[in-house]
Amino acid sequence: MTRRAVADIEASRLPAEQLRTNFSDVAPPLDSHQALIAAQRCFYCYDAPCTIACPTGIDIASFIRSLATEDRRSAAQTILDANILGGSCARVCPTEVLCEGACVRNGADRPGAEQQPVQIGALQRYATDWVYAEQAPLFTRGADSGKRVAVLGAGPAGLACAHHLARHGHRVEIYDPKSKPGGLNEYGIAAYKVPDFAQAEVQWLLSIGGIELIHRPGLSKTVNLEAMAADYDAVFVAVGLAGVAALNIPGEYLPGVRNAVDFIADLRQSEDLSTLVVGRRVVVIGGGNTAIDAAIQSKRLGAETVTLVYRRGFESMSATGHEQEFAKAEGVSLLPWAQPRQFIGEEDCLSQVEFERTEVDADGQLVGTGAGFRLHADWALKAIGQKLDAVPLAELALHRGKIRVDADYATSMPGVWAGGDCAFSEGDPDKQDLTVQAVEDGKRAAVAIDRALRGEQE
Amino acid sequence: MADLSCDFVGIRAPNPFWLASAPPTDKAYNVNRAFEAGWGGVVWKTLGEDPPVVNVSSRYGAVGLRGQRIAGLNNIELITDRPLAVNLAEIRQVKRDWPDRAMIVSLMVPCTEDSWKNILAQVEDTGADAVELNFGCPHGMSERGMGSAVGQVPEYVEMVAAWVKQYSQLPCIVKLTPNITDIRTSARAAFRGGADAVSLINTINSITSVDLDLMAPTPTVDGKGTHGGYCGPAVKPIALHMVADIARDPETRGKPISAIGGIGSWRDAAEFMALGAGSVQVCTAAMHYGFRIVKEMQSGLSAWMDAKGYARLSDFVGKAVPNVTDWQFLNLNYQIKARIDQDKCIQCGLCHVACEDTAHQAITATKDGQRHFEVVDEECVGCNLCMHVCPVERCITMERVDDGSFGDWTTHPNNPMRKVAEES
Numbered sequence: 001m002t003r004r005a006v007a008d009i010e011a012s013r014l015p016a017e018q019l020r021t022n023f024s025d026v027a028p029p030l031d032s033h034q035a036l037i038a039a040q041r042c043f044y045c046y047d048a049p050c051t052i053a054c055p056t057g058i059d060i061a062s063f064i065r066s067l068a069t070e071d072r073r074s075a076a077q078t079i080l081d082a083n084i085l086g087g088s089c090a091r092v093c094p095t096e097v098l099c100e101g102a103c104v105r106n107g108a109d110r111p112g113a114e115q116q117p118v119q120i121g122a123l124q125r126y127a128t129d130w131v132y133a134e135q136a137p138l139f140t141r142g143a144d145s146g147k148r149v150a151v152l153g154a155g156p157a158g159l160a161c162a163h164h165l166a167r168h169g170h171r172v173e174i175y176d177p178k179s180k181p182g183g184l185n186e187y188g189i190a191a192y193k194v195p196d197f198a199q200a201e202v203q204w205l206l207s208i209g210g211i212e213l214i215h216r217p218g219l220s221k222t223v224n225l226e227a228m229a230a231d232y233d234a235v236f237v238a239v240g241l242a243g244v245a246a247l248n249i250p251g252e253y254l255p256g257v258r259n260a261v262d263f264i265a266d267l268r269q270s271e272d273l274s275t276l277v278v279g280r281r282v283v284v285i286g287g288g289n290t291a292i293d294a295a296i297q298s299k300r301l302g303a304e305t306v307t308l309v310y311r312r313g314f315e316s317m318s319a320t321g322h323e324q325e326f327a328k329a330e331g332v333s334l335l336p337w338a339q340p341r342q343f344i345g346e347e348d349c350l351s352q353v354e355f356e357r358t359e360v361d362a363d364g365q366l367v368g369t370g371a372g373f374r375l376h377a378d379w380a381l382k383a384i385g386q387k388l389d390a391v392p393l394a395e396l397a398l399h400r401g402k403i404r405v406d407a408d409y410a411t412s413m414p415g416v417w418a419g420g421d422c423a424f425s426e427g428d429p430d431k432q433d434l435t436v437q438a439v440e441d442g443k444r445a446a447v448a449i450d451r452a453l454r455g456e457q458e
Numbered sequence: 459m460a461d462l463s464c465d466f467v468g469i470r471a472p473n474p475f476w477l478a479s480a481p482p483t484d485k486a487y488n489v490n491r492a493f494e495a496g497w498g499g500v501v502w503k504t505l506g507e508d509p510p511v512v513n514v515s516s517r518y519g520a521v522g523l524r525g526q527r528i529a530g531l532n533n534i535e536l537i538t539d540r541p542l543a544v545n546l547a548e549i550r551q552v553k554r555d556w557p558d559r560a561m562i563v564s565l566m567v568p569c570t571e572d573s574w575k576n577i578l579a580q581v582e583d584t585g586a587d588a589v590e591l592n593f594g595c596p597h598g599m600s601e602r603g604m605g606s607a608v609g610q611v612p613e614y615v616e617m618v619a620a621w622v623k624q625y626s627q628l629p630c631i632v633k634l635t636p637n638i639t640d641i642r643t644s645a646r647a648a649f650r651g652g653a654d655a656v657s658l659i660n661t662i663n664s665i666t667s668v669d670l671d672l673m674a675p676t677p678t679v680d681g682k683g684t685h686g687g688y689c690g691p692a693v694k695p696i697a698l699h700m701v702a703d704i705a706r707d708p709e710t711r712g713k714p715i716s717a718i719g720g721i722g723s724w725r726d727a728a729e730f731m732a733l734g735a736g737s738v739q740v741c742t743a744a745m746h747y748g749f750r751i752v753k754e755m756q757s758g759l760s761a762w763m764d765a766k767g768y769a770r771l772s773d774f775v776g777k778a779v780p781n782v783t784d785w786q787f788l789n790l791n792y793q794i795k796a797r798i799d800q801d802k803c804i805q806c807g808l809c810h811v812a813c814e815d816t817a818h819q820a821i822t823a824t825k826d827g828q829r830h831f832e833v834v835d836e837e838c839v840g841c842n843l844c845m846h847v848c849p850v851e852r853c854i855t856m857e858r859v860d861d862g863s864f865g866d867w868t869t870h871p872n873n874p875m876r877k878v879a880e881e882s
Contacts, residue, residue: 040525043849046807047823068524104804110850 007256007349008280008378013302019273022300026192027091027122035126038119039068045104050120053102055432055440056083060099060120063127075127077138084163084443085156087132087201088185089436090125091194094289096322098436132200141209142169147233147453150175152223154213155183156435157238157420159205160442161449166210168450170233173212177219181206183240184435187265190293192300220390229415234449237396237403237411237418238442241433243389247285247382251343256350260284260294260383267297276301279379283353284308284332285340286383287317292324294381295332306332307375311339311358311366341372343380353377388422399424409445419445460763461770462756464498466736467629467654467714469587471498471560473759474771475727475752478718478739479503479564479590479633482749484538486548490555495749496756499560501657501739504537504592505545505577507567511536511598519666519676519683521692530692531742532666534677534684536598537566542580550584560737561585562631566592566604569614571621578626588628591618591653593644594635594660597686606660609635612647619651631716634658634700636693641700642707655714656704657739659697661687690742694720698733702782705734712776722751724758731771732778786867793860794840796820796833802853805829809844809854817843835859 014022030038042064050060058079066075079086095101103117131138147170151158154176162172180186182198206213216222220239228235244259246252256279270276278301284291287310295308310317313336314324328334338355345351353375356368387401397404397412407427409417419441421433431437462473476499477483477492484503492500513535521530538545553561563586567573581589592599593609600607608614615632622630632648634641636659645656663685665675675683697719704710717735721727722743730738743751768774798809798821810831813821820837821844824830833844845854867873 037525043806043808045805046811047829048807049805049829104806110802110804 003280006346006351006378009256009277011277012274013278013280016274019301023191023195023267023273023297025195026190029129030119030122030126032126035067035123036070038123039064041105042068042118043104049102049104050099050118053098054082055098055434055437056086056089056443057440058082058086058099058124060124064118064120064123067123067127072127072130073136073138076131076136079124079127080131080138082443083436083439084160084205085185085201085435085439086124087128087197088156088194089439090121090128091197092185092189093121093436094320094322094434095121097320132197132204135204135207137207139163139167139208141166144171144210145169145453147171148173149234149236149449149453150228150232151236151238152176152219153183153238153240153420153422154178154181154202155238155240155420155438156185157240157438157442157445158183158236159202160439161236161238161419161446162211162442163205163208164443164446165449166208168446169210170450170453171210171212173214173232175214175216175219175223177215177217177242179215181213187268188261188290189268189435190264190297191268192297220393223390223392225392225395225413225416229413233415233453235416236409236442236445236449237393237416237422238420238438239388239390239393240421240438241386241388241402243387244382245385245387247340247384249340249342251345251350252382254343254345254350255348256378257343257380257382260286260290260381261386263294263381264290264297267301273301278303279377280304281375281377282306282379282381283375283377284381284383285353286310286385287312287319288383288385289319289323290386291381291383292319292327292332294383296327296330298379298381299330299332303379307335308332309335309338309340309353309355309375311337312360313337338373339368340380341368344374350377350380353380386421390422393422399426408448409441410448417445417449460760460768462498462760462763464737464771466560466716467588467631469499469560469562469629469737470558471737472558473498473752473756474731474737475755476500476560476562476716476737476739477744477749478741479562479592480741480745481533481535482741482744485540485545486552489548489552492744492749492752493552493556493559496752497559497749499562499587499737501562501564501590502545502549502586504564504566504595505542505581506537506565506599506604507573507577508542510539510541513539514679516677516679519686520690521666528690528742528746530664530666530688531690531745532664532677532686532688533661534597534679534686537564537592537595542577546580546584549581549586553585553587560587562588562590564590564592564633566595566599569603569608569618574618574621575625578622578628582626582628586628588631588654589622589626590631590633590657591622592633592660593618594633594658595687596635596637596661596663597684606635606637609633609644609660610638612643615644615647616651619648619653623652629654631655631657633660633718635660636696636700636719637663641703642710645704645707645710645713649710649713655716655736656710657716657718658704659693659700659719661689662693662696664688689720690746691720691722694726698729701730701735702733702779705776705779706782711779722746724755724762727755728759728762728774729778731775733782734776734779736771736775789864789866790870791860791863791865793858794842794856795835795838795859796840796842796844797855797857798831798833798844799853799855800830802850803831804850804853805831806849807831808847808849812843812847817841 063075063078100117185198284295402424403418420438464474479501519532523529595605599605717730718739848854
């Protein structure tokens with residue numbers, strides 16, 4: 001294959017068979033024997049640390065004990081009762097910092113532990129996979145309450161909220177600007193983590209009935225919250241963070257400079273990976289899971305070199321150590337303590353990215369040192385964080401660029417609740433932008449909404 | 459190197475590890491393999507009168523425990539299903555080929571004097587070292603008045619043992635069934651009849667499990683099942699108790715015992731021998747892993763004996779018997795308390811919930827608002843439950859805290875029989 005000095009961007013860098021392998025299940029499911037052995041390693045802890053560590057509070061010891069007695073139905077019920085997107089979370093949760101990180105079998109420095117947690121994520125997948133395969137009806141819709149709730153956003157928070165509301169008999173209409181429901185599970189998570197899964201899960205979730213999906217392109221630009229709040233008995237806003245932060249440096253709009261989330265979405269929606277283009281030399285800017293996912297997927301599409309540049313040290317990256325190690329093992333170079341200064345073009349295309357070294361000064365502020373370096377690049381993927389992208393929502397009180405909600409997920413507007421990545425919770429200011437947290441937000445908001453709706457009835 | 463050789467009622471063997479009368483000793487092919495692997499002796503699978511019995515297909519049921527296969531094994535196989543003459547010829551040949559190994563022949567014939575007289579002469583003619591009377595088999599044969607049907611009636615045990623001693627010069631071992639109320643009654647009867655030794659335990663009556671789809675017990679034979687004989691690691695504690703009971707019974711104290719029941723390692727064997735067994739018999743462990751396990755059993759026992767300074771088996775056989783006593787003689791003043799090694803604790807909380815729900819509320823779950831497990835001495839009665847549920851080796855230990863004094867139930871003020879005890 002010939003190499004171009006500039007803008008070496010093309011498709012089919014790898015044979016089709018190789019691409020298929022590269023984007024298939026990164027962690028194949030356990031078979032029944034492996035699951036039994038894995039389940040038998042669980043100590044069935046009292047007041048188990050894994051459950052405490054799970055944002056949705058799944059009774060992990062209980063579902064694993066069910067598995068150990070070959071009762072997948074009860075296991076699935078336990079998981080999905082607490083987390084209706086338990087199938088996705090089994091695949092995308094950073095378990096190493098949540099349940100598995102808390103597993104007593106880790107026990108750093110404790111001679112009795114083995115530094116080897118119970119495979120909770122894999123077991124959760126084993127416990128739930130059959131539910132989607134069989135589209136098993138584990139939940140039933142409650143008797144019609146006569147109430148209607150609008151949910152904005154068909155991502156994890158919106159879906160979780162809708163399902164809980166349906167269980168309580170409320171009719172739900174979910175509005176989403178994308179043609180497929182699922183939110184980040186469908187458009188934003190690395191393909192090899194959730195191959196062909198998001199739609200099966202959503203289909204199963206919706207099978208409870210009473211939930212209608214409404215495709216509304218440009219939703220965030222056109223939504224009229226006050227009208228909606230008047231029309232429906234309640235509104236739940238779960239639009240996520242669809243806007244991409246800009247670097248505001250020279251060359252940002254050169255061909256070859258892309259948003260990582262767009263790249264990942266293209267990849268997820270691609271019917272034929274051999275038609276997807278990728279640069280030969282890729283630079284990824286950012287330190288979160290989106291940056292890692294974009295870097296690894298570039299490599300797996302056939303990029304020759306992929307360098308992930310982050311403005312702080314490894315320990316500050318929001319991507320976990322596990323994710324960082326995975327990226328390194330995939331051949332991604334991780335380069336900390338540098339921030340982009342400009343994108344340099346040649347022949348009207350990106351050819352280099354100039355970085356400035358960074359450090360933390362005496363006041364703890366991140367500052368540039370003045371020293372710089374350049375990396376050749378055909379492609380630069382920006383993954384420096386997302387932001388709320390919905391002008392009409394600005395009529396809600398915001399905090400740190402997100403919708404401010406109280407402990408019951410109520411916004412400043414009566415009849416409107418919010419949750420998921422778009423919401424800042426006064427009750428839980430450190431709440432993280434994770435799928436599992438979004439599910440918990442949706443679940444809790446649904447409880448609050450249900451309480452409010454029933455209160456009206458009395 | 460410790461001397462593992464064994465002389466059990468005149469039966470000599472290079473080591474005390476024998477294969478019990480069971481499927482592994484059904485024919486020359488298996489027994490030759492066993493001797494090649496190093497087994498000290500075998501008890502040939504039980505011979506009966508011709509025509510031979512017929513066995514069913516589907517013979518074993520097993521109980522697993524948290525990943526461990528065959529924690530207990532149940533079988534519904536009967537005695538040998540091969541003609542008597544075939545077995546006798548093979549026994550003769552194998553004994554000739556392996557003269558240093560113990561060859562004991564298990565027997566089960568109807569409870570008539572002639573039947574026993576007749577078969578004994580044929581067995582003696584093979585050159586076998588001894589006979590073992592199968593009064594234990596709890597399934598199938600017992601329906602025909604043999605096996606445990608004999609073992610459960612002390613008078614029959616005594617009568618048949620006496621016939622055997624009358625019509626044969628061979629040492630006679632009576633194999634006892636555990637399916638009785640008090641094992642000592644059977645053992646006493648065997649020795650009264652003249653038996654040289656007893657072996658125990660035979661298998662325990664059991665149903666392994668119920669197939670919830672077939673709605674039938676397992677192992678299932680064409681939709682139906684029957685009770686079978688339970689053996690394997692799960693039965694060892696029952697066997698240890700019965701061996702100890704015979705070993706310390708005034709009427710049978712010191713009599714030779716060949717121990718059977720869940721033995722699969724040198725440690726199991728040493729425990730039975732400490733309780734008075736002069737040899738041990740193995741079946742389930744060999745069926746689980748093959749005959750090769752005897753290698754580690756020999757080396758393990760030898761290494762342990764060397765470490766303890768025991769030169770020969772007789773140096774430790776029966777050594778634990780004096781320490782098996784009645785409850786009333788246990789020291790009530792002895793007090794221990796649980797101690798949790800905080801460096802080893804992995805915070806699983808199992809000790810807390812076990813003590814909190816089912817024992818004495820003597821382990822806290824938090825300290826200063828943090829997850830922390832600690833013993834409340836005032837509440838701890840020293841029951842050991844927490845130590846047993848703790849998944850970490852030696853994390854919870856028991857510490858002795860009493861003053862070293864002695865006082866048992868026989869002299870305790872709460873004992874209404876105290877005066878009687880003092881006067882007697």
